Amino acid sequence: MGVEFIYPEFEVVRNYDRCIACRVCERQCANEVHFYSEERGVMISDEAKCVDCQRCVSLCPTRALKIVKSDSTLRENANWQNDTIKEIYKQANSGGVLLSSMGNPKPLPVYWDKILINASQVTNPPIDPLREPMETQVFLGKKPSRIERGKDGKIKCELPPQIALSLPVMFSAMSYGSISYNAHASLARAATELGILYNTGEGGLHEDFYKYGKNTVVQVASGRFGVHEDYLNAGAAIEIKMGQGAKPGIGGHLPGAKIVGDVSRTRMIPERSDAISPAPHHDIYSIEDLRQLVFSLKEATQYKKPVIVKVAAVHNIAAIASGIARSGADVIAIDGFRGGTGAAPTRIRDNVGIPVELALAAVDKRLRDEGIRGNVSLVVGGSIRSAADVIKAVALGADACYVATAALLALGCHLCRTCQSGKCNWGIATQRPDLVKRLNPDIGSARLVNLMTAWRHEIMEIMGGMGINSIEALRGNRLMLRGVGLNEKELEILGISHAGE
Amino acid sequence: MKRVYVNEEWCLGCHLCEYNCAYANSGLKDMVVALKDKKIFPRIRVEGEDRITFAVSCRHCTDPICVKSCIAGAISKRDGVVRIDRNKCVGCLTCVLVCPYGALAPGEDGIMQKCELCLDNACGAPACVTGCPNRAIVYEERSETQ
Numbered sequence: 129m130g131v132e133f134i135y136p137e138f139e140v141v142r143n144y145d146r147c148i149a150c151r152v153c154e155r156q157c158a159n160e161v162h163f164y165s166e167e168r169g170v171m172i173s174d175e176a177k178c179v180d181c182q183r184c185v186s187l188c189p190t191r192a193l194k195i196v197k198s199d200s201t202l203r204e205n206a207n208w209q210n211d212t213i214k215e216i217y218k219q220a221n222s223g224g225v226l227l228s229s230m231g232n233p234k235p236l237p238v239y240w241d242k243i244l245i246n247a248s249q250v251t252n253p254p255i256d257p258l259r260e261p262m263e264t265q266v267f268l269g270k271k272p273s274r275i276e277r278g279k280d281g282k283i284k285c286e287l288p289p290q291i292a293l294s295l296p297v298m299f300s301a302m303s304y305g306s307i308s309y310n311a312h313a314s315l316a317r318a319a320t321e322l323g324i325l326y327n328t329g330e331g332g333l334h335e336d337f338y339k340y341g342k343n344t345v346v347q348v349a350s351g352r353f354g355v356h357e358d359y360l361n362a363g364a365a366i367e368i369k370m371g372q373g374a375k376p377g378i379g380g381h382l383p384g385a386k387i388v389g390d391v392s393r394t395r396m397i398p399e400r401s402d403a404i405s406p407a408p409h410h411d412i413y414s415i416e417d418l419r420q421l422v423f424s425l426k427e428a429t430q431y432k433k434p435v436i437v438k439v440a441a442v443h444n445i446a447a448i449a450s451g452i453a454r455s456g457a458d459v460i461a462i463d464g465f466r467g468g469t470g471a472a473p474t475r476i477r478d479n480v481g482i483p484v485e486l487a488l489a490a491v492d493k494r495l496r497d498e499g500i501r502g503n504v505s506l507v508v509g510g511s512i513r514s515a516a517d518v519i520k521a522v523a524l525g526a527d528a529c530y531v532a533t534a535a536l537l538a539l540g541c542h543l544c545r546t547c548q549s550g551k552c553n554w555g556i557a558t559q560r561p562d563l564v565k566r567l568n569p570d571i572g573s574a575r576l577v578n579l580m581t582a583w584r585h586e587i588m589e590i591m592g593g594m595g596i597n598s599i600e601a602l603r604g605n606r607l608m609l610r611g612v613g614l615n616e617k618e619l620e621i622l623g624i625s626h627a628g629e
Numbered sequence: 630m631k632r633v634y635v636n637e638e639w640c641l642g643c644h645l646c647e648y649n650c651a652y653a654n655s656g657l658k659d660m661v662v663a664l665k666d667k668k669i670f671p672r673i674r675v676e677g678e679d680r681i682t683f684a685v686s687c688r689h690c691t692d693p694i695c696v697k698s699c700i701a702g703a704i705s706k707r708d709g710v711v712r713i714d715r716n717k718c719v720g721c722l723t724c725v726l727v728c729p730y731g732a733l734a735p736g737e738d739g740i741m742q743k744c745e746l747c748l749d750n751a752c753g754a755p756a757c758v759t760g761c762p763n764r765a766i767v768y769e770e771r772s773e774t775q
Binding site (some may be wrong): 155562 | 638648649661763
């Protein structure tokens with residue numbers, strides 16, 4: 129109260145003409161916003177606790193609820209905006225680093241939206257994907273730069289290990305612990321059905337999910353949680369996580385409250401102990417060190433699994449990628465600054481890193497210039513929102529995209545951005561058993577399959593429009609892209625022409 | 630035959646099924662008109678508390694004891710569905726006494742009522758199933774032994 133008071137961000141608007149006081153909102157709100165007044169016989173809400181996750185709105189059987197942004201406002205000021213002032217108040221109240229979840233919400237440029245896709249007219253006919261074959265399968269891994277023949281003159285066919293994907297999309301890393309058992313189950317089942325891969329994140333692989341190993345990327349992060357020989361051999365590929373787009377240069381911290389039961393066993397750390405991932409890998413301070421870890425992992429898996437190195441998109445990304453491409457890694461994953469997270473310091477999330485579009489274009493160009501593009505496949509992530517984003521990424525040079533926020537949205541996430549509270553009303557970013565059960569993997573996996581099937585259709589439609597019938601023919605095909613409203617420098621980095629050129 | 634089954638693993642205890650049931654059997658077109666400011670008498674009840682909850686409604690037993698026990702001959706089984714003729718019910722509550730699931734209860738008017746799978750009301754399919762947000766209640770064919 130008094131100087132510490134911050135007016136609630138949202139208002140719960142209840143239409144009392146429609147409310148039948150069934151108390152579903154009360155039972156469904158883990159933030160305890162709604163309660164029933166016995167005296168008055170009506171539902172009441174305490175909007176101060178509301179995070180606008182829309183759970184009550186979605187389940188209200190009479191549509192009696194809506195959540196609106198409060199219009200109680202501080203005096204308008206273009207420099208000191210409401211949110212900025214409230215963050216100051218929060219820090220003055222607590223003395224702490226501000227925490228946020230999910231992706232950067234700031235109005236920073238989204239280059240995908242300033243890039244337009246070509247289509248064929250007259251001289252080069254478009255292709256109808258419903259009538260003609262259209263290939264969306266991609267293979268990730270090191271590709272030979274030239275044909276080699278044996279002593280008998282026959283072509284050597286052995287390839288380094290490859291990952292086959294039915295479409296150029298994978299579910300990106302979200303650890304068991306940061307998201308729930310049922311969320312992992314949904315992702316694993318959907319990836320298996322779709323013929324793509326999901327990613328364990330840094331929390332190890334729950335023993336129930338080893339059966340989905342062929343569609344799993346197992347991650348090795350700086351905390352090395354849950355890493356052991358069987359784990360490494362369980363997946364289709366191994367990912368070394370050097371950084372994350374939402375918080376480049378920052379480690380992770382899963383609070384002890386979430387390290388319970390199976391999460392503790394899977395991470396191989398004691399219950400209730402905080403899982404702290406250091407900012408660096410303490411054994412990696414150079415590309416040579418990275419190479420040692422890459423080959424340690426390859427050695428542990430008999431050179432059968434491709435190794436992915438995931439880095440955040442930062443200023444020097446092209447040079448870093450060039451180093452990684454020479455480290456023996458098979459795939460480089462670049463995570464842009466709009467990527468999501470279960471928790472990150474707000475200032476880091478909103479101010480550190482660079483857009484993945486620019487990073488991708490710069491890396492692809494650098495690797496081509498150096499003649500080592502075939503050493504690695506490129507995977508990009510950090511807010512890939514639609515099939516159009518996937519197409520644009522592939523045309524800029526990506527082999528595949530990592531998708532996580534979109535996948536979570538399919539599972540029910542409403543982007544309230546309060547994962548760090550551990551009270552996810554949709555059963556995703558929580559370990560509370562009563563909340564976890566809200567995500568039925570039968571429903572979740574079917575919705576993920578729906579989403580990716582829809583994207584695959586759209587990818588084929590867009591490719592068909594361009595007169596391209598194989599995703600391989602689109603990769604790095606920047607002639608298919610044009611920029612709008614971009615300056616010369618941006619166009620130069622993206623390696624595309626302006627619309628009209 | 631198709632029956633209503635409950636997967637308690639996915640039951641959230643939200644009680645929406647009870648309200649959907651009461652609405653479906655109200656015969657009214659508007660849920661607000663049907664249920665606002667009224668005590669509801671659903672034919673499905675969410676039981677349990679805290680960690681484990683599950684919705685219970687008539688199992689439509691193969692050999693229903695309620696049919697045998699009804700002194701007025703109001704309960705019968707047709708096409709696998711146990712039904713009650715509310716005109717015949719005398720309100721003796723014998724069915725309540727014998728039903729092992731507690732699936733029968735008096736309605737607002739004191740006459741017994743029970744789940745009849747929404748076959749005779751406007752829904753055509755069980756409203757509790759359609760309205761369940763987590764597929765915890767399903768309407769499906771299962772072998773008798775399951």
